[in-house]
Structure formats: structure tokens, C-alpha cells
Amino acid sequence: MAARHSEQFLREQLNRQDFLRKHPVQIAGISCMDGRTKLSAIFGLRFGFIRRQWRTLAGVVDLGAPRFRASVDNWRSYAKQNDQDSLVFVSYHYSGRNDAQLGCRGHHHNKDRALAAALKIYEQFVRVYGETMPCPVVIGIDTDFETVYVHDQKGSIIDASSFVNQPEADIVECLAGGFPSMPKTVLEVLALAVKGNAVHTSGLKAAKRPIEEAQHHEYALVVGEGMWTEPNSAIVVGPYTLDFGESIGVAAGLLSDNFDKGRANGNDPVLLSCAVFRDSEIARRGAIEEARCFLDYSQQVIAKQVPDFAKRLIYHASVLDLNNRLVELV
Numbered sequence: 001m002a003a004r005h006s007e008q009f010l011r012e013q014l015n016r017q018d019f020l021r022k023h024p025v026q027i028a029g030i031s032c033m034d035g036r037t038k039l040s041a042i043f044g045l046r047f048g049f050i051r052r053q054w055r056t057l058a059g060v061v062d063l064g065a066p067r068f069r070a071s072v073d074n075w076r077s078y079a080k081q082n083d084q085d086s087l088v089f090v091s092y093h094y095s096g097r098n099d100a101q102l103g104c105r106g107h108h109h110n111k112d113r114a115l116a117a118a119l120k121i122y123e124q125f126v127r128v129y130g131e132t133m134p135c136p137v138v139i140g141i142d143t144d145f146e147t148v149y150v151h152d153q154k155g156s157i158i159d160a161s162s163f164v165n166q167p168e169a170d171i172v173e174c175l176a177g178g179f180p181s182m183p184k185t186v187l188e189v190l191a192l193a194v195k196g197n198a199v200h201t202s203g204l205k206a207a208k209r210p211i212e213e214a215q216h217h218e219y220a221l222v223v224g225e226g227m228w229t230e231p232n233s234a235i236v237v238g239p240y241t242l243d244f245g246e247s248i249g250v251a252a253g254l255l256s257d258n259f260d261k262g263r264a265n266g267n268d269p270v271l272l273s274c275a276v277f278r279d280s281e282i283a284r285r286g287a288i289e290e291a292r293c294f295l296d297y298s299q300q301v302i303a304k305q306v307p308d309f310a311k312r313l314i315y316h317a318s319v320l321d322l323n324n325r326l327v328e329l330v
């Protein structure tokens with residue numbers, strides 16, 4: 001799967017460069033570790049257009065946590081060096097039809113709690129970065145049909161699916177009213193994402209996607225970065241919180257539950273640690289150490305917290321080259 005993704009990433013290289021020439025904006029997102037919150041799929045954006053997705057238990061991150069701040073600053077500097085603006089989606093998720101069962105388990109299936117956490121992260125970005133980049137935008141994802149709701153700066157909630165038949169220029173104009181301080185370059189990218197979701201969610205609604213498909217079906221646990229994973233195949237926990245270990249234990253418990261309830265579609269349970277690097281052999285070697293460190297740590301945590309499941313998991317460490325998205329087992 002990883003090799004296929006790298007091929008796809010490289011195939012899309014020219015498209016991506018062309019896109020960045022027309023829209024010089026780096027896009028990133030913060031989301032729950034939940035496999036159903038894969039932002040590129042939800043926005044119908046082609047593979048690789050979302051450059052970073054920071055994923056944690058319940059999507060809760062803290063710019064005060066050193067590892068998260070470093071990762072955001074690294075991404076932000078990369079955008080600046082390339083004369084690009086940056087946009088970060090701060091997402092929360094819920095189920096419009098059955099939140100008590102299909103909502104965010106990290107927030108005890110409580111949509112209000114999930115939203116409050118996203119707003120807190122948004123405010124933290126505003127406090128730290130102010131009028132500079134990145135532009136944070138809060139979005140709610142109703143996982144039933146993967147519909148995005150954009151929270152604008154004036155407190156309105158915009159249903160992306162309402163734009164399905166609108167040209168992008170009209171969407172930009174409409175969004176501009178709710179984001180008065182957002183540069184046009186970023187507004188245009190936000191409009192593309194909104195339009196992408198409108199098309200994506202309309203397709204799922206038209207096909208009357210059954211509620212069972214909106215259920216959890218993950219069979220893998222990725223500790224670190226999981227950019228290459230398919231939607232609803234992996235729970236992804238990044239090292240961006242101070243209670244990273246606790247989150248790994250909770251994630252393993254949730255994955256175990258998928259196997260107990262027969263929702264893993266016949267796959268074997270896998271734990272893959274994954275660290276990223278860019279540009280140099282020393283960076284690659286550092287990432288290998290990081291991936292092995294994550295793997296050892298995850299094994300210890302899971303052996304303690306979910307001992308029976310720990311014995312069933314197949315363990316691998318891997319590194320991912322950000323320049324070509326190639327995943328290498330190490």
C-alpha cells in the first residue's frame with residue numbers, strides 16, 4: 001500500500017507543483033487519530049495536497065507541547081522558505097445520525113466537547129501566530145456522509161455541501177464575508193477544499209452509504225505519521241501530546257475492539273511506527289532511531305495496557321521520506 005502511495009505521490013508531482021504555482025498555500029490539518037478522519041479523502045483533494053496531518057487521541061493537541069510546536073514551526077518555515085502561505089484545518093468529528101455510538105470516542109461521543117476542544121486549539125493558534133501564517137480554520141466532520149461544516153470567524157457554521165453546484169469564484173466571495181482577514185490566496189484554497197467536500201459528500205449521500213460503512217473498520221495502529229494510509233484502515237497516533245503513551249494504550253484498546261467485534265474486514269492486526277525525514281542521510285538515520293524508539297515504547301505500553309492484544313499484533317518500524325512519500329521498513 002505504501003509503495004503504491006509513493007508512486008501516486010510522484011505521479012502527482014507535476015500536478016502538485018502546478019497547483020502550488022497557482023495557489024501558493026501549504027495545507028495541513030489537525031484531526032483525531034480515528035481512521036475515518038482522513039482529511040485528503042474528505043476534501044476530495046488529490047493525494048499529497050495536504051502536506052501534514054497531525055493526529056492524536058480526540059484530535060487534541062497543544063502548542064505548548066514541545067514536539068507539536070516544533071512540528072508546526074517546521075512546516076510553517078518550509079512554507080515561508082518557498083514563499084507560500086499556510087492553512088491549517090482544526091477538525092473535530094461526530095455522527096449526525098448516531099453520535100452516541102459513532103461519534104468521537106476520545107470525547108466520550110459528545111459533539112459539544114469535541115467542538116470546544118477544537119475551538120480551544122484555534123484560539124491557541126490565534127494567540128501564538130496572530131495575523132501571520134498559518135490561517136487556522138475550525139471544521140466539523142459529520143462522519144455519516146463525511147460532510148464538512150466550516151466555522152467562520154463570525155461564528156457562522158457553513159455546510160460545505162450547500163456549495164455543490166456553485167462555481168469556485170462564488171464560494172470564495174461567500175467565504176470572504178466570514179473570513180474578513182484571510183488573504184485571497186488562502187480563501188481560494190479553502191474554497192477548493194469546500195467544493196471538493198461538497199462533491200465528495202454528495203456522492204456518498206446519493207449512493208445512500210449505509211451506516212455500517214461509517215463504523216470503525218481500522219486494522220492497523222500507526223504510531224507517528226500515517227499520511228500514506230487509506231481512509232478507515234488505520235488509527236494514527238502522533239507524538240504531539242504530553243500523554244502520548246496513554247494515547248497509544250487507548251488506541252490499541254480501540255483497535256482490539258474492532259477485532260473483537262469482527263469489523264477488521266479479515267485483516268491481521270498491525271502496529272507500525274513511522275518517523276518522517278527530508279533531504280539528508282543524517283535526517284534519515286535520525287528518523288530510523290525515532291521509529292525504533294516509538295516501536296519499543298509502543299510495545300511496552302501495549303504489553304502493559306492490553307496484554308492479550310499485544311501478543312496478536314504484528315510489529316514493524318518504518319520511515320517516510322517527505323520528498324517522495326516512500327515508506328521504508330527499518
Ligand SMILES: [Zn+2]
Nearest residue numbers: 032034104105
Ligand atoms: Zn475521534
